[in-house]
Amino acid sequence: MNRPRRPSLALVGTGGTIAGAGTAPEGGMSAAYQSAVVGADALVAGVPALARLAELRAEQLLQIDSADFTDALLLRLARRVAELCARDDVDGVVITHGTDTMEESAYFLHLTVRSSKPIVLTGAMRPATALAADGPANLLHAVAVAAHPSSAGRGVLVVMNEEIHSARDVAKVHAARLDAFASPHGPLGLVAEGAPRWYRALTRPHTTASDFDIAALDALPLVGVVTSHGNMRAEIHDAWVAQGARAIVHAGFGGGTVPDYLKARLAALRARGVLLVRASRTGAGALVRNANADDDAHGWVVTDDQNPPRARLLAALALTRTQDAQAIQRLFNSY
Numbered sequence: 001m002n003r004p005r006r007p008s009l010a011l012v013g014t015g016g017t018i019a020g021a022g023t024a025p026e027g028g029m030s031a032a033y034q035s036a037v038v039g040a041d042a043l044v045a046g047v048p049a050l051a052r053l054a055e056l057r058a059e060q061l062l063q064i065d066s067a068d069f070t071d072a073l074l075l076r077l078a079r080r081v082a083e084l085c086a087r088d089d090v091d092g093v094v095i096t097h098g099t100d101t102m103e104e105s106a107y108f109l110h111l112t113v114r115s116s117k118p119i120v121l122t123g124a125m126r127p128a129t130a131l132a133a134d135g136p137a138n139l140l141h142a143v144a145v146a147a148h149p150s151s152a153g154r155g156v157l158v159v160m161n162e163e164i165h166s167a168r169d170v171a172k173v174h175a176a177r178l179d180a181f182a183s184p185h186g187p188l189g190l191v192a193e194g195a196p197r198w199y200r201a202l203t204r205p206h207t208t209a210s211d212f213d214i215a216a217l218d219a220l221p222l223v224g225v226v227t228s229h230g231n232m233r234a235e236i237h238d239a240w241v242a243q244g245a246r247a248i249v250h251a252g253f254g255g256g257t258v259p260d261y262l263k264a265r266l267a268a269l270r271a272r273g274v275l276l277v278r279a280s281r282t283g284a285g286a287l288v289r290n291a292n293a294d295d296d297a298h299g300w301v302v303t304d305d306q307n308p309p310r311a312r313l314l315a316a317l318a319l320t321r322t323q324d325a326q327a328i329q330r331l332f333n334s335y
Helices: 040-045 071-085 102-112 135-147 235-242 260-271 308-319 325-334
Strands: 008-015 055-064 092-096 119-122 156-160 163-166 189-192 195-198 223-227 247-252 275-280
Touching (some): 008 040, 008 135, 040 135, 055 071, 092 135, 102 156, 102 308, 119 135, 135 156, 135 195, 223 235, 223 308, 235 260, 260 275, 275 325, 308 325
Parallel strands (some): 092 119, 247 275
Antiparallel strands (some): 156 163, 163 189, 189 195
């Protein structure tokens, strides 16, 4: 009797806590550890149950703390994932990644890798040497999701703590807990009994329906993020422009509010051709155009519910296609 063929998955290691080793005394958690020291092959070998789910081919693309991701490295990751997805002998891709910038990498892949094959990111909040390490279970669940045929066509996914999140929504919302990742509209599904269970679907364009394609991207324009606080200084925005930023995401108070004492300076930057994107420092909630500022008069762009890190990436991608603020606003409304 022929056994059904196991899916063939590529596992791409990039480092992070899941590849970390602790230096704390025995029984310690994750307060003292070095990230990105365990190789992708060792991660796979440490979870023997993976072999029952898929044929895994591991490769070490990067070995870094995810805080060290740059746009150049992000482009490199996206190109490699696109190459793997284009192969007939690869049914899906799993990426082990540090949690600090996982949401940004996931969102970028979600918008630029034109493949319907499952692409799943996972990581860990505790290194492998910590008591009750979460990395092995997260990796097992990520592979289970990537190997399942129902995961195709859902865009890039993040699997953490038995939850399946869309890259369009997910964010790291806690510094230490195992349930550090959450989505404002809830997860797409859960991992139960070793398989995904889906409860909602994404309606915004992604991957094969995206306007963006990693194959057409050589570099990303510089986009800065400035987070609001009391007693701000406009010179921070000026400093980004001096470094060559073509857009600034202003992470404003509440619904994206810009203080009155900054409006004239930001309007002047827009007059010089710098795109200004109003977002919310809260990280969630849809913004309303012309509610807290005269966006039409200033030529500013307003996010829908994209948080500031996602707004930075979407603005950079948009600027590779157009300089027109109205066209960029339509992209923010669509994605």
